[in-house]
Amino acid sequence: MSKVPVLVTGGAGYIGSHAVLALKDAGWPVTVIDNLVTGFRFAIPDGVAFYQGDIADQDLLARIIAEQNIGAIMHFAGSIIVPESVSDPLKYYHNNTAKTRSLIEAAVTGGVKHFIFSSTAATYGVPEVSPVTEDSAKQPINPYGMSKLMSEIMLADTARAHPLNFCVLRYFNVAGADPQARTGQSTAGATHLIKVAVEAALGKRESVGVFGTDFATPDGTGVRDYIHVSDLANAHVLALDALIADPARSLTMNCGYGRGFSVLEVLDAVDRVTNRKINRVLQGRRAGDPDSLISDNSRIKATLPWVPRYADLDTIIAHAIAWERKLTEIRGENSAG
Numbered sequence: 175m176s177k178v179p180v181l182v183t184g185g186a187g188y189i190g191s192h193a194v195l196a197l198k199d200a201g202w203p204v205t206v207i208d209n210l211v212t213g214f215r216f217a218i219p220d221g222v223a224f225y226q227g228d229i230a231d232q233d234l235l236a237r238i239i240a241e242q243n244i245g246a247i248m249h250f251a252g253s254i255i256v257p258e259s260v261s262d263p264l265k266y267y268h269n270n271t272a273k274t275r276s277l278i279e280a281a282v283t284g285g286v287k288h289f290i291f292s293s294t295a296a297t298y299g300v301p302e303v304s305p306v307t308e309d310s311a312k313q314p315i316n317p318y319g320m321s322k323l324m325s326e327i328m329l330a331d332t333a334r335a336h337p338l339n340f341c342v343l344r345y346f347n348v349a350g351a352d353p354q355a356r357t358g359q360s361t362a363g364a365t366h367l368i369k370v371a372v373e374a375a376l377g378k379r380e381s382v383g384v385f386g387t388d389f390a391t392p393d394g395t396g397v398r399d400y401i402h403v404s405d406l407a408n409a410h411v412l413a414l415d416a417l418i419a420d421p422a423r424s425l426t427m428n429c430g431y432g433r434g435f436s437v438l439e440v441l442d443a444v445d446r447v448t449n450r451k452i453n454r455v456l457q458g459r460r461a462g463d464p465d466s467l468i469s470d471n472s473r474i475k476a477t478l479p480w481v482p483r484y485a486d487l488d489t490i491i492a493h494a495i496a497w498e499r500k501l502t503e504i505r506g507e508n509s510a511g
C-alpha cells in the first residue's frame with residue numbers, strides 16, 4: 175500500500191495524538207497542525223513536523239500542504255464540549271463548521287485527495303433504536319452534534335464536485351490511552367466518565383456524579399459504548415488505506431464495539447482495577463441523555479480489516495490509569511495515586 179504524507183489537524187489533542195502514533199508506528203510520514211487551545215505540545219512525538227496555527231489560516235495550510243507534500247488530511251481539530259455548545263452555539267458553528275469548510279477548501283485548492291473526518295454519535299441525537307446504524311435518522315439535539323453533521327454534509331458535497339474522497343467516522347464514547355502510555359487524555363476538567371472516574375480513584379477528585387438512576391437499563395444508569403482510543407486510531411489508518419485503494423469510494427462508519435456498559439458498571443470496574451472505592455454521588459438526569467447509546471459496528475467490520483485489540487473494559491481502564499499517573503509526573507501534580 176502506498177503511503178502518502180498525512181496532515182493531522184488537532185494532533186496535539188487526545189484522539190489526534192493517538193492517530194499520530196498509529197500513523198507513525200505504521201510508517202506514514204506525519205505532520206501536525208494544532209493551535210494548542212486544548213492540545214499539548216508534549217503530546218506530539220519526535221519526528222513529526224509541527225505547525226502551531228489555526229486550521230482556518232488558508233495561507234498556512236497552503237504552505238504546509240506544499241512543504242510537506244500532503245496527500246491526505248485527518249481532521250480532529252475542533253471544540254467538543256456539548257453543554258458549552260448549547261450556551262455558545264456560534265463558537266461551535268465557527269470552530270467546527272466554518273473552519274472545517276475553510277480546511278476542506280484548502281484541501282481542494284492544494285490538491286489533497288483524501289480526507290478523514292472525526293464525527294460523532296451526537297449526529298444521531300436520541301436514537302429511536304439501539305444499536306444505532308449509520309442509516310439511522312440524523313437528528314442532533316445540540317449545536318455540537320449539528321456542527322459536525324453540517325461538516326459531514328459539506329464534505330460529501332465537495333467530494334461529489336472535486337477529486338477528493340472522504341471517510342466520516344462517527345465515534346461513540348472514546349476512552350483509554352496508548353498502551354505504552356506515550357499519550358492519553360490530558361485535558362484539565364474533562365467530562366468523559368472514565369477519565370473522571372480515574373481521576374477520582376487517584377485522589378484528584380472528591381467524587382463522581384452519576385447523572386440519572388431511572389433510565390430504562392438493567393441498573394437504571396445510562397449505558398454507553400466505550401471504545402479504546404488506540405483501536406479508534408487504528409481504524410483511521412485502515413480507513414486511509416481504503417480511501418487510497420479506491421479513490422472513487424467514500425465511506426461513513428460508526429466506531430464502537432457494539433456493546434455497552436452502564437455508569438455503575440464502569441465505576442465498579444475502576445474500583446476493581448485500582449482496588450479502591452470511588453465516592454458516587456447520585457444525581458438527576460441531564461437533559462437529552464439517552465438511556466442507551468450503542469453502535470451497530472457491522473459496517474466498519476465488513477469494510478475494513480479492523481480487529482479491536484483493547485475492547486476489554488478493565489484494559490481500557492488500566493491504560494487510562496497508567497496515563498493518569500504519567501500525567502501526574504509530567505505535571506508534577508500532587509496526587510494520592
Ligand SMILES: NC(=O)c1ccc[n+]([C@@H]2O[C@H](COP(=O)([O-])OP(=O)(O)OC[C@H]3O[C@@H](n4cnc5c(N)ncnc54)[C@H](O)[C@@H]3O)[C@@H](O)[C@H]2O)c1
Nearest residue numbers: 184186187188189209210211212213228229251252292348
Ligand atoms: N472525545 C470523544 O469522546 C469524541 C467523541 C466523538 C467525536 N470526537 C471528535 O474527535 C475530535 C478530537 O477530539 P478530542 O477528544 O481529541 O479533543 P481535544 O480537545 O483533545 O483535541 C482537539 C484538538 O484540536 C485543537 N484545535 C481546536 N480548534 C482548533 C483550530 N481551530 N485550529 C487548530 N487546532 C485546533 C486543540 O488544540 C486540540 O489539540 C473532535 O473533532 C471531536 O469532536 C471526540
